[in-house]
Amino acid sequence: MDFTKVQSVGNDFVLIETADTKSDWSILAGAVCNRHFGVGADGLLLLMPSDKADFRMRIFNTDGSEAEACGNGLRCLVHYINAKNVSDAKNLTIETLGGVRKAEISGDSGKSRIRIGMGAPIFEPHSIPVNTELGKGGLVCGMTVNYPFQAGNVPLKLGFVSMGNPHAVYFTDKPVNEFSLAEIGPEVEKAPIFPRKTNFEVARVRSSRSIEMRVWERGVGETLACGSGACAVAVASWIMGYTGDTVDITLPGGKLTAEWSGQGDVFLTGEAEIVFTGAWLK
Numbered sequence: 407m408d409f410t411k412v413q414s415v416g417n418d419f420v421l422i423e424t425a426d427t428k429s430d431w432s433i434l435a436g437a438v439c440n441r442h443f444g445v446g447a448d449g450l451l452l453l454m455p456s457d458k459a460d461f462r463m464r465i466f467n468t469d470g471s472e473a474e475a476c477g478n479g480l481r482c483l484v485h486y487i488n489a490k491n492v493s494d495a496k497n498l499t500i501e502t503l504g505g506v507r508k509a510e511i512s513g514d515s516g517k518s519r520i521r522i523g524m525g526a527p528i529f530e531p532h533s534i535p536v537n538t539e540l541g542k543g544g545l546v547c548g549m550t551v552n553y554p555f556q557a558g559n560v561p562l563k564l565g566f567v568s569m570g571n572p573h574a575v576y577f578t579d580k581p582v583n584e585f586s587l588a589e590i591g592p593e594v595e596k597a598p599i600f601p602r603k604t605n606f607e608v609a610r611v612r613s614s615r616s617i618e619m620r621v622w623e624r625g626v627g628e629t630l631a632c633g634s635g636a637c638a639v640a641v642a643s644w645i646m647g648y649t650g651d652t653v654d655i656t657l658p659g660g661k662l663t664a665e666w667s668g669q670g671d672v673f674l675t676g677e678a679e680i681v682f683t684g685a686w687l688k
């Protein structure tokens with residue numbers, strides 16, 4: 407089986423072009439993503455035909471679970487379509503489990519810049535989904551913020567948002583590299599209030615245009631970047647009044663730009679590239 411390794415700000419994926427909707431891709435995801443016995447990646451991307459959009463993307467985490475959304479995966483997939491001349495269109499629509507997303511391509515095909523309309527953020531707790539206790543924390547512009555959450559002996563205040571997939575956002579005043587993500591990340595991801603688990607972002611606002619963040623991804627662990635997570639942080643920060651409509655998000659793997667004006671789609675921009683191609687022989 408031919409595959410291509412793609413990455414965006416260090417969030418890396420094995421991409422396979424296929425029309426096969428019958429196979430159990432979750433088993434292959436665990437095997438190819440393994441960094442010792444496989445190719446090594448944060449997720450498996452499938453590029454498939456669609457009857458709703460120009461193409462369809464499926465994304466599987468390293469634990470085999472299928473996610474509804476993936477901002478960096480989408481930008482990598484669109485870069486692949488462009489660089490491999492699967493389509494020469496500079497504007498594409500991609501069907502995902504979270505809905506149809508729009509992509510614009512600029513730059514050269516070696517390392518293109520892709521801007522994705524990631525859909526509108528969802529704040530309604532049952533749709534995220536999160537089982538919050540009514541009245542706990544606070545509600546700002548419809549978003550649950552400052553929800554008190556105890557991770558071991560560390561008290562957190564979380565904001566909840568879905569970008570198609572669930573996110574819990576925590577703002578800290580300290581540099582994010584001081585946060586014990588390896589210990590606290592799994593506790594938040596698997597907490598009983600999240601019936602489908604959650605992605606967890608820790609973020610520090612540097613200025614009204616700049617945020618630094620780290621992410622603990624559902625079904626993966628800590629990754630160098632997460633596009634939907636960057637959008638979730640930008641939305642939560644806008645709601646809290648910390649940042650404006652455009653914000654640069656610095657992650658361990660590099661920088662992404664998120665745009666949101668308080669309503670409608672969140673836009674995510676950044677680079678993506680093909681790293682290598684190969685054949686899976688197992």
Ligand SMILES: N[C@@H](CCC[C@H](N)C(=O)O)C(=O)O
Pocket residue numbers: 417449465467472473474475476477478479571572605623624625626631632633634635
């Ligand atoms: N890295 C991705 C998100 C991948 C899916 C996530 N782990 C989930 O289970 O929701 C991104 O760039 O958005």
